[in-house]
Amino acid sequence: MFGIGCQKITREALVAAIDAGIELVDTAAAYGNEAMVGEVARDQIIVAKGGLGADWVVDGRAKQLAESAQRSREALGRIDLYLLHAVDPKVSLTTSVRALAKLRDDGVVRGIGLSNVTLAQIEAACEVTAIDAVELEINVGKLDVYLVEQCVKRGIRVLAQRPFGGAAGVKKLLKDPLLRELGAPCEVVLAFLRGLSVTPLPGATRVETARSCARRVELSPEAMRALRERFLDERIGVARAGEVVMIMGMPGAGKSTLATRFEGYARLNRDELGGTLKGLAHKLDEVLATEPRVVLDNTYGSRTSRAQVVRIAKRHGVAVRCVVLDTSLEDCERNAAARIIERYGRLLSPAELVAEKQVAPNVLFRYRRQLEPPREDEGFAIEHVAFERAPVRGTHKAAILELDHAVWTGRPRKRVELAANAREVIAAWQQRGFRIAATTWQPEPFDPSIDAQLFELLGMTFPIARCTHPPGPPICWCRKPLPGMALLLAHDHDFDLAASIHLGRTPADRGFAQRAGMQYADYVGNAT
Numbered sequence: 001m002f003g004i005g006c007q008k009i010t011r012e013a014l015v016a017a018i019d020a021g022i023e024l025v026d027t028a029a030a031y032g033n034e035a036m037v038g039e040v041a042r043d044q045i046i047v048a049k050g051g052l053g054a055d056w057v058v059d060g061r062a063k064q065l066a067e068s069a070q071r072s073r074e075a076l077g078r079i080d081l082y083l084l085h086a087v088d089p090k091v092s093l094t095t096s097v098r099a100l101a102k103l104r105d106d107g108v109v110r111g112i113g114l115s116n117v118t119l120a121q122i123e124a125a126c127e128v129t130a131i132d133a134v135e136l137e138i139n140v141g142k143l144d145v146y147l148v149e150q151c152v153k154r155g156i157r158v159l160a161q162r163p164f165g166g167a168a169g170v171k172k173l174l175k176d177p178l179l180r181e182l183g184a185p186c187e188v189v190l191a192f193l194r195g196l197s198v199t200p201l202p203g204a205t206r207v208e209t210a211r212s213c214a215r216r217v218e219l220s221p222e223a224m225r226a227l228r229e230r231f232l233d234e235r236i237g238v239a240r241a242g243e244v245v246m247i248m249g250m251p252g253a254g255k256s257t258l259a260t261r262f263e264g265y266a267r268l269n270r271d272e273l274g275g276t277l278k279g280l281a282h283k284l285d286e287v288l289a290t291e292p293r294v295v296l297d298n299t300y301g302s303r304t305s306r307a308q309v310v311r312i313a314k315r316h317g318v319a320v321r322c323v324v325l326d327t328s329l330e331d332c333e334r335n336a337a338a339r340i341i342e343r344y345g346r347l348l349s350p351a352e353l354v355a356e357k358q359v360a361p362n363v364l365f366r367y368r369r370q371l372e373p374p375r376e377d378e379g380f381a382i383e384h385v386a387f388e389r390a391p392v393r394g395t396h397k398a399a400i401l402e403l404d405h406a407v408w409t410g411r412p413r414k415r416v417e418l419a420a421n422a423r424e425v426i427a428a429w430q431q432r433g434f435r436i437a438a439t440t441w442q443p444e445p446f447d448p449s450i451d452a453q454l455f456e457l458l459g460m461t462f463p464i465a466r467c468t469h470p471p472g473p474p475i476c477w478c479r480k481p482l483p484g485m486a487l488l489l490a491h492d493h494d495f496d497l498a499a500s501i502h503l504g505r506t507p508a509d510r511g512f513a514q515r516a517g518m519q520y521a522d523y524v525g526n527a528t
Contacts, residue, residue, distance in 0.1 A: 001023050001024055001045075001194070001199045002021060002022050002023050002024070002194075002199075002213070002214050003022065003023065003024035003025070003026060003045075003047075003159065003199045003200065003201045004017045004022045004024070004025055004026070004201060004202060004203075004204060004210065004213055004214075005026050005161060005201035005202060005203040005204075006025055006026060006027040006031060006033060006037055006203075007027075007028070007031050007203055008031075008203060008205055009033070009203065009204055009205060009210070010205060011036055011040060012207055013204045013205055013206060013207055013209070013210040014036075014037065014040050014041070014210065015040055016207040016208075016210040016211050017204060017210035017211065017213060017214055018040065018041065018044060020210065020211045020213075020214035020215070021214045021216075022044060022210075022213065022214045023044055023045060024044055024045040024046075024047060024159075024199060024201075025037055025041045025044050025045070025046055025047065026047040026049075026135070026159065026161075026201045027046075027047070027048055027049070027076075028048060028049035028050070028052065028085055029048070029049065029050050029052070029053065029054065029068050029071070029072055029085075030049070030052045030053060030054055030056055030085065032054055034048065034072055034075035034076050035075045035076075037076060038075050038076035038077045041076075045080045045081065046076055046077075046078060046079055046080045046081070047079075047080065047081040047082075047083065047133070047135075047159065048069075048072045048073075048076060048079045048081070048082050048083070048109075049082070049083045049084070049085035049115055049135070050064075050065050050068035050069055050072060050082065050083075050084070050085060051064070051065055051068065051084045051085045051086060051088065051096065052085035052086050053068075058085075058086050058087075058088045058089075059088060059091075060084060060086075060087065060088030060090075060091040060093075060095070060096040061088070061091055061095070061096075061099075062095055062096070062098065062099035062102075065084070065096065065099040065100065065103070066099060066102070066103065066108075069082055069103050069108050069109060070108065073108060073109070078110075079108070079109040079110065080109075080110045080111060081109070081110070081111045081112070081113055081132060081133050081157075082100065082103060082104075082108075082109035082111070082112050082113070083112070083113040083114060083115045083133065083134075083135055084096050084097070084100060084113075084114050084115060084117075085115050085116070086115065086116045087114075087116070087117060087121060089366075089369060093121060093124055093125065094124070094128055097112075097114075097125045097128045097129060097131075098128060098129070100112040100113075100129075101128065101129040111132035111133060112129075112131065112132055112133075113131055113132050113133035113134050113135065113156070113157075114131065114133075114134050114135070115134070115135040115136075115161075116135070116136070116137075117134060117136070118302065118303065118370070118372050119144070119146075119147045119150065119303060119372060120372050120373070122134055122147075122150075122151065122156070126154060131154070131156050132156065132157060133156060133157040133158070133159060134151055134156055134157075134158055134159065135159040135160075135161055135201070136158065136159070136160065136161065137160070137161050137162045138158070138160035138161070138162075138163065138193065138198055138200075139160070139162055139163050139164060139165040139169060139189070139193075140165070140173075140189055140192070140231040141165050141169065141231075142165065142304060143196075143231070143232065144303055144304060144307050145196070145232060146303075146377050146378065147303065148196060148197060148198060152197045157199065158197065158198045158199065159198075159199050159200075159201055160193055160198045160199065160200040160201060161201050162203075163189065163190060163193055163200035163201065163202050164186055164189065164202065170186065173185040173186055173189060174186075176230075178226060178227070178230050182219070182223055182226075182227075183217055184212070184215075184217075186202070186212065187212060187215050187217045188217060188219070188227075190202060190213065190217070191217040191218070191219050192219065192224065192227045192231075195219060195224050232311070242288075242291075242292025242293045242316075242318040242319075243292075243293060243313075243318050243319045243320065243321055244284070244288070244293075244294050244295075244296065244309060244312075244313045244318055244319070244320045244321070245262060245265065245293075245294070245295040245296065245320075245321050245322075245323055246296050246298075246300055246306060246309055246320065246321070246322045246323065246380070247259055247295065247296065247297040247298075247323045247325065248298070248299060248300035248301070248306075248322060248323070248324055248325070248374065249299065249324065249325035249326075249327055249332075250299060250301070250327065250329070250332050250364055250367040250368060250371070251299060251332065251336060251359045251363055251364060251367065252327070252331075252332035252333065252334075252335035252336035252339070252359060252364065253325040253327035253331075253332050253335070253387065254325055254327055254335060254387055255297035255298070255299075255325060256269065256297050258297065258323070258325060258385065259295050259297040262293075262295040264293060265293045265294060265295040266287050266291040266293065266294045266295070267294075267295050267296075267297070268280055268283055268284060268287065268294060268295070268296045269296070269297050269298065270298050277298060277300075277305050277308070278308065280296070280298065281308040281309060281312055284296065284309065284312050284313075285312045285315070285316075288312065288313070288316040288318065289316070292316075292318060293318075296309065299367060300322075300374075301367055301370060301371045301372065302370070302372050303372050303378060306322065306374065306378055306380075307378065310378060310379045310380060314379070319380070319381070320379065320380035320381075321380060321381050321382075321383060322374050322378075322380045322381065322382050322383070323383045323384075323385055324374060324382060324383070324384050324385065325385055325387060326384050326385065326386055326387060327387035328387070329364060329368060330511075330514065330515045331387055331389055331515075332364055333361065333364060333477075333482055333483060333515055334389075334483050334487070334515050334516065334517070336358075336359040336364070336477070337477040337482065337483055337484040337487050338487050339359075340353075340358055340359075340477065340484075341484075341487055341488055341491050342491075344356075345491075346488065347476070347477050347478050347484045347485075347488055348476075348477075349469075349476065350469065350475040350476050353476075360475065360476075361473075361474040361475065361476070361477065361479075361482060362473070362474075362475070389517065393496055393498070394490055394493075394494040394495045394496040394497070395494045395496065396435045396493070396494055396495055396496060397433065397434055397435070397495070397496055397499035397500050397501075398434055398435045398436070398437050398489070398490075398493070398495040398496075398497075398500040398501075399426075399429035399434035399435070399436055399437070399500070399501055399503060400437045400438065400439060400486060400489060400495075400500060400501070400502045400503070400518070401425075401426070401436065401437070401438045401439075401502075401503045401504075401523065402438070402439050402440070402502070402503065402504040402505060402506075402509050402523065403438050403439065403440040403454075403464070404440055404441060405419075405505055406419060406503070406504070406505055406523040407419055407422045407425075407426075407438065407454075407523075408422070408454060411440075411441070411442070412450055413446065413447060413450075414447050414450075415453070416450055416453040416454050416457060418454075418457050418458070422458070423458060423459075425523075426458065426460070434500075434501070435462075435493070435495070436460075436462040437462055437463045437464070437465070437489050437493065437495070438462060438463070438464045438465070439464070439465050439466070439467075439480070439485045439486075439489075439502075439512075440464060440465075440466050440467075441466070441467045441479070441480070442466050442467070442468055443467075443468060443469065443470050443471065444468045444469075444470075446468065451464060463489060463492065463493055465478065465485035465486075465488055465489050466478075466485075467479050467480070467485065480506075480508040480509060480511070480512040481507075481508045481509075481510075481511025481512045481514075481515060482512070482515065483512060483515035483516040485512075486502070486512065486513075486515075486516035486518060487516060490516075497516050497517050497518050498517055498518075500518045500519070501513075501518060501519040501520065501521055502516070502518045502519070502520050502521075503520075503521050503522070503523040504520065504522070504523055505522065505523050
């Protein structure tokens with residue numbers, strides 16, 4: 001089928017495309033041109049997308065999708081396919097898909113689908129209702145054949161946005177010898193994608209470009225075979241001893257440590273080389289020309305990121321092994337915070353995390369939410385490795401007390417009042433050989449004299465780790481239950497966390513102790 005994307009199209013270009021035989025037009029509420037598309041496109045399949053407003057803010061709520069679909073239908077006249085433009089991380093995908101299904105059931109739209117989604121999300125949506133179409137970024141440099149095949153098996157129409165890979169991609173296509181040999185390069189690429197059961201949606205702003213998008217190009221079986229070998233790297237290559245090892249896991253999983261065990265392997269790591277995973281794949285292509293064994297330790301959380309490694313390895317005739325580090329989120333949090341302290345000697349502020357390009361808590365949450373677990377149909381063997389936590393060893397065992405609502409009453413801003421038996425509790429832990437330390441959350445601004453008041457009332461001093469950042473989702477490593485404050489205390493005061501104990505009152509305190517590798521006890525006003 002011949003389609004066209006209407007994000008930046010002019011009326012003249014759309015008219016020319018339709019006159020040339022375009023059968024499907026793709027628009028969206030965010031494009032701001034639905035009324036024009038509705039006036040011009042009369043007999044074509046109309047695809048509209050909702051859930052992404054004119055301000056490009058994602059909103060996948062059921063009510064918003066229903067209202068957006070009604071407005072789009074009024075502007076377009078009808079909607080043959082209505083797609084969720086982007087998954088809203090704040091809304092369950094199930095909620096958004098059910099809203100789409102209701103629009104179809106109520107006759108507001110004829111079919112429904114998803115855009116900018118992963119295979120796992122497509123499969124999850126199919127468990128809720130029948131999905132009629134998906135729209136994905138697909139081009140000769142970014143094509144997951146297995147994903148396309150799975151959609152086709154389910155009867156899902158596959159629409160391909162950015163089929164040329166953007167302006168930079170067009171320049172590369174125009175220089176490709178094979179494409180030039182077969183005809184007009186961009187037209188050959190569109191025909192190739194159609195031959196893979198994909199409906200490409202090239203964008204057009206000029207009349208001649210629009211006509212070119214609808215031009216019929218017939219590819220022979222020999223041409224299709226040559227194109228598959230050129231762009232899908234399905235040929236076996238010259239087999240030789242060697243392999244590519246992909247070590248995958250979320251940030252802080254321990255990938256770099258594991259990579260050091262692969263002696264004799266050339267190591268490629270994006271953090272050290274800089275750039276993107278796509279750039280790293282090009283580097284892999286160069287290295288494999290002389291080094292048959294390579295280890296890559298990066299996140300590789302998506303099928304697309306892994307697929308480019310598999311394609312390059314196949315070209316060089318080497319196998320791929322995917323080593324998955326089964327590291328829990330809690331251990332990754334601990335590792336990420338510990339690495340920052342080791343490098344900087346302290347915890348970084350939220351602004352510093354961004355400026356220094358260090359891992360922040362939200363990065364881990366986002367990775368876990370968007371992870372596509374590897375599957376053997378991707379073309380590699382899979383090996384799972386359990387994470388081994390290295391304890392934070394030190395000389396001294398410590399009793400780390402939560403101050404708020406325990407040692408002092410409430411969370412003081414100006415004046416400190418000790419809780420009942422605070423002196424006795426601290427003295428009892430000291431008598432048992434524990435060094436005293438403490439934690440507190442005191443969002444700025446706070447009175448620095450608070451510590452002096454506390455020490456005067458207790459008649460002693462001890463180190464205090466303090467989180468000063470505002471309430472809300474964690475944006476720093478010092479907010480409980482994240483383990484940053486415990487790791488910092490251990491680093492600065494030579495504490496052995498495995499032999500230490502945290503006394504607290506809340507689930508966050510318990511989670512803090514667990515992540516830091518400490519024992520935990522509820523603060524009950526005594527040392528037992």
